[in-house]
Amino acid sequence: xxxxxxxxxxxxxxxxxxxxxxxxxxxxxxxxxxxxxxxxxxxxxxxxxxxxxxxxxxxxxxxxxxxxxxxxxxx
Numbered sequence: 001x002x003x004x005x006x007x008x009x010x011x012x013x014x015x016x017x018x019x020x021x022x023x024x025x026x027x028x029x030x031x032x033x034x035x036x037x038x039x040x041x042x043x044x045x046x047x048x049x050x051x052x053x054x055x056x057x058x059x060x061x062x063x064x065x066x067x068x069x070x071x072x073x074x075x
Contacts, residue, residue, distance in 0.1 A: 003028055004028070004041060004044040005025065006025050006041065006044075006046060011023065011025065011030075014030065014048065016033075016034065016035070016037055016039075017048055017049070018032075018035070018037065018050050018053075018065075018073055019032055019035050019037070019069060019072050019073055020074050021033040021072070023039070025041075026038070028040065029041060029054070030046050030048075034069065034072050035068075035069045035072065036056035036057075037050070037053040037054070037055065037056065037065070038053055038054040038056075039052065039053050040052060040053075050062065
């Protein structure tokens with residue numbers, strides 16, 4: 001899979017669907033500034049589904065993530 005840059009204007013509009021924080025591109029993933037969830041980019045298209053995101057190091061599951069970052073999640 002090739003590293004496809006996301007257009008800067010699109011990247012400005014996208015936010016983590018869970019924490020609503022900004023995203024930074026890191027290879028073929030978009031990484032949330034808050035919490036570090038990593039969303040895949042497939043065929044040049046960001047997959048912005050929480051269920052598809054990779055959890056940050058040291059977080060076992062989405063439930064633990066929600067507890068750890070509860071004060072920063074806008075459900």
